[in-house]
Amino acid sequence: MTNDQTRKVAIVTGGARGIGRACALTLARAHYDIALVDLLVPEMERTAGEIREIGQEALIFEANVADFRRAQEVADAVVSKFKRIDFLLNDAGRPMPKGILEISEQEFDDTIAINLKSCFNYIRAVAPTMLEQGGGRIVSMSSLNAHSGGVTAAVSRFAYASAKAGILGMTRALAKELGPTIHVNAICPGLIQTETPKNPVIIERGAQIAQAGVALRRIGQTDDVAQLVLFLATSEPCYITGQDFKVDGFQYNM
């Protein structure tokens, strides 16, 4: 257990499962107490249990990341409990498989709200605390799709790519606005294997993609992303902000 002088605190949205869960556990092993934010309560409880087994504290918040006011409530509760917020990981996101001719206005708005506005909501909620305490780090999960536009058969098409590309602009602009106190970066994972049931792209195309179009000849694992998150959260000194980093084994056909 860390004492109050060495205590580090992270908020991880989407931390119930998948990439967010792996990042939360990796941060906990690096002595961060973790506030998990997600819609999936049983999965969050499981991750929180694993964090406590590591020896760190874990809070869970059932919240839709698209909800601006709820983000402020979460940040207030975390500051009330831990007195600080050192790191924010905006991981929660959701794919959108529909193309421009099939998608409804509501579905487009929801995709932007869950994948992009969510990042605004949580950065807006934590930035005052990070500025006041004199430091903080923020990482938002974009996607290789932001660069490539995705492949035709992918589960996520233009609406998701639009939101994920928006994260890159937000990251650059907020790095300028919040620097030098807060470092703001983004990560663009390629295809990553998660425990999410029946990921159709992995099932149908994972092996094929790995053989035909990945320099490292394998699909990514959640820990591949978590290692970079840990570096961006903890590295000292750190001369890195306003950047996005692909974690994709060089998936050159995506």
Ligand SMILES: NC(=O)c1ccc[n+]([C@@H]2O[C@H](COP(=O)([O-])OP(=O)(O)OC[C@H]3O[C@@H](n4cnc5c(N)ncnc54)[C@H](O)[C@@H]3O)[C@@H](O)[C@H]2O)c1
């Ligand atoms: N897995 C990949 O191949 C891949 C590739 C590129 C980018 N990404 C991005 O990485 C992030 C994590 O993806 P993953 O593969 O681990 O997915 P996942 O579905 O396994 O995990 C996403 C988590 O976010 C939560 N979430 C979704 N919508 C939410 C909402 N409105 N409010 C609160 N929580 C919500 C889910 O409940 C889930 O726990 C996402 O932003 C995703 O777009 C994933």
